[in-house]
Amino acid sequence: MSHTRQGRISIEHLGIRLGSGDQAFEALQDVSFEVEPGEFVCLLGPSGCGKSTLLGALAGHLQTSAGSVAVDGQAIRAPHPERGLVFQHHTLFAWKRVLDNVAFGLKMKGVPRAERLRRARELLATVGLSGFEDRYPSQLSGGMQQRVEIARVLINQPRVLLMDEPFGALDAQTRLMMQELLLDIWARIGTTVLFITHDIDEALFLADRILVMSPRPGRIIEELRLDFPRPRQVGLTTTPRFGELKRHILALLRHGDAPAAVEELPRLSPLGGHPARVRFAY
Amino acid sequence: MTAAIRILRRPRAGGFPVGRWSLRLASVAVCLALWHLLATRHVSLGIVTFANVPPPEEVVRAALGLISSPKLWAHVSSSLTRVFAGFVAAALVGVGLGLLIGRSRRAEDTLLPPLELLRPIPAVAWIPLAILMFPSSELSMIFITFTGALFPILLNTIHGVEGVDPRLIASARSLGGTRRAIFTDVIIPAAAPSIVTGLAIGMGTCWFCLVTAEMISGQFGIGYYTWESYTLQNYADIVVGMLAIGLFGMGSSALIKGAGRLLMPWHQPQRRNS
Numbered sequence: 001m002s003h004t005r006q007g008r009i010s011i012e013h014l015g016i017r018l019g020s021g022d023q024a025f026e027a028l029q030d031v032s033f034e035v036e037p038g039e040f041v042c043l044l045g046p047s048g049c050g051k052s053t054l055l056g057a058l059a060g061h062l063q064t065s066a067g068s069v070a071v072d073g074q075a076i077r078a079p080h081p082e083r084g085l086v087f088q089h090h091t092l093f094a095w096k097r098v099l100d101n102v103a104f105g106l107k108m109k110g111v112p113r114a115e116r117l118r119r120a121r122e123l124l125a126t127v128g129l130s131g132f133e134d135r136y137p138s139q140l141s142g143g144m145q146q147r148v149e150i151a152r153v154l155i156n157q158p159r160v161l162l163m164d165e166p167f168g169a170l171d172a173q174t175r176l177m178m179q180e181l182l183l184d185i186w187a188r189i190g191t192t193v194l195f196i197t198h199d200i201d202e203a204l205f206l207a208d209r210i211l212v213m214s215p216r217p218g219r220i221i222e223e224l225r226l227d228f229p230r231p232r233q234v235g236l237t238t239t240p241r242f243g244e245l246k247r248h249i250l251a252l253l254r255h256g257d258a259p260a261a262v263e264e265l266p267r268l269s270p271l272g273g274h275p276a277r278v279r280f281a282y
Numbered sequence: 283m284t285a286a287i288r289i290l291r292r293p294r295a296g297g298f299p300v301g302r303w304s305l306r307l308a309s310v311a312v313c314l315a316l317w318h319l320l321a322t323r324h325v326s327l328g329i330v331t332f333a334n335v336p337p338p339e340e341v342v343r344a345a346l347g348l349i350s351s352p353k354l355w356a357h358v359s360s361s362l363t364r365v366f367a368g369f370v371a372a373a374l375v376g377v378g379l380g381l382l383i384g385r386s387r388r389a390e391d392t393l394l395p396p397l398e399l400l401r402p403i404p405a406v407a408w409i410p411l412a413i414l415m416f417p418s419s420e421l422s423m424i425f426i427t428f429t430g431a432l433f434p435i436l437l438n439t440i441h442g443v444e445g446v447d448p449r450l451i452a453s454a455r456s457l458g459g460t461r462r463a464i465f466t467d468v469i470i471p472a473a474a475p476s477i478v479t480g481l482a483i484g485m486g487t488c489w490f491c492l493v494t495a496e497m498i499s500g501q502f503g504i505g506y507y508t509w510e511s512y513t514l515q516n517y518a519d520i521v522v523g524m525l526a527i528g529l530f531g532m533g534s535s536a537l538i539k540g541a542g543r544l545l546m547p548w549h550q551p552q553r554r555n556s
Contacts, residue, residue, distance in 0.1 A: 060456075079452070079455040080456075081456065081457055085456045087453070089449075091447070091450050091453035093450065093471070093472075094471075095471040095548045095549075096471075105457040108457060108460065108463055136547070137548075138550070152457065153457070269449075271449065
């Protein structure tokens with residue numbers, strides 16, 4: 001596929017400060033890593049460690065205060081449809097039918113209506129939602145809403161897919177189904193995926209590589225390459241190797257930075273601090 | 283695998299809930315009966331007395347008189363025209379300014395303070411200036427209904443725009459949404475339920491200001507009819523005018539809400555079940 005050569009993420013000495021005045025704090029400090037085109041990388045870390053902040057910078061919604069963030073050598077300055085962002089809670093447009101939600105990106109590109117609806121229909125079939133085109137988002141279950149959200153991002157054929165705990169709000173069974181679906185889609189389109197989670201099982205099940213982050217200010221404290229064969233099935237989660245890696249990561253997270261790790265930090269969003277306080281230029 | 287996923291479907295809002303409607307009618311009937319008793323018995327409760335309140339029968343007779351009067355259509359049509367003109371002007375200005383103020387901090391800082399200053403001024407206080415400022419009394423009256431409707435529409439629009447989830451805007455930008463598309467495809471529809479609420483309230487306050495507005499009128503209008511009846515001490519006619527305004531106000535607010543439901547099929551206000 002044409003995407004496979006595109007979608008290299010390069011992050012060098014990235015630092016991000018959030019908040020202003022006395023409230024300002026260092027969300028990320030000196031973070032550096034690369035993601036290969038077509039690679040599936042999970043960023044794993046405790047709540048509030050700045051992993052969503054990092055995603056926000058990659059999406060182009062947050063300003064960096066140090067270092068650089070680039071995709072395919074191009075520094076990121078603003079949001080772009082080539083970098084698709086999926087939030088933990090869906091951001092579907094309640095007033096648009098499922099089909100029009102998915103077709104939104106193509107509408108912005110000026111694709112004629114018949115053509116964009118045809119492609120949206122195809123993508124809905126890919127995520128297993130044929131027959132739900134004319135529903136409104138509020139008429140779908142949480143898992144289905146998240147599938148529409150993913151389809152809506154994929155219609156732009158993004159070079160990188162940025163996912164902020166996309167299945168974190170789903171029940172365990174739906175989450176498992178969504179993980180398999182995501183791997184299935186990823187195997188077909190081969191786009192780069194940067195997936196944020198605090199669920200160790202999820203990271204181990206999905207990723208080619210896991211980057212473990214410390215509590216705030218977030219730094220990468222460990223890199224794990226996973227050689228589990230693909231396609232992966234649920235049975236993987238009960239293998240001895242899986243359990244071994246899980247224990248290793250648990251230990252890492254527990255001993256990362258002892259004093260700071262104890263206190264639970266509030267969740268950050270890819271848009272900065274608390275989502276409600278963000279105000280855009282337009 | 284789709285079979286395993288439950289679909290949340292709300293019960294349809296249609297159908298005719300006979301029980302609730304009979305309760306509503308019964309409530310109105312009880313109020314009428316109470317009014318009848320209080321007025322015919324000339325009940326006096328110390329601080330409030332019903333001795334001079336016309337009873338319902340007299341009001342019905344007055345209403346029939348108005349209905350058979352050749353002036354009825356002139357009264358109704360001139361009031362409807364004034365309310366409609368004032369409301370449309372207020373909707374255009376209120377929604378327009380509200381969208382602007384809700385989106386831009388600079389617009390908020392420049393436009394909102396003077397508007398907030400004007401907001402508490404009651405319609406009746408505007409009468410002299412309205413007469414001085416506008417070339418015809420018709421326009422003065424429309425202006426007064428306009429002041430009544432403007433602020434609920436404006437404030438609800440601002441509230442709706444400011445309440446738009448920033449994640450929706452971020453998503454739209456990530457999907458390639460242009461500034462213009464974000465405004466038309468995200469901000470306006472997201473604020474729409476709040477705007478419709480503002481319009482429905484504004485419609486009500488428009489009627490609320492009608493008597494005040496039509497004090498200026500020389501001849502026609504339901505408000506004028508009410509005011510004239512007061513100066514002529516036709517108490518039953520006053521009540522007829524009051525009830526007519528109440529009915530028209532309620533009806534036109536319901537029309538706005540109905541139109542809102544038609545235009546926003548996705549929006550289902552939370553309903554209580556019992």
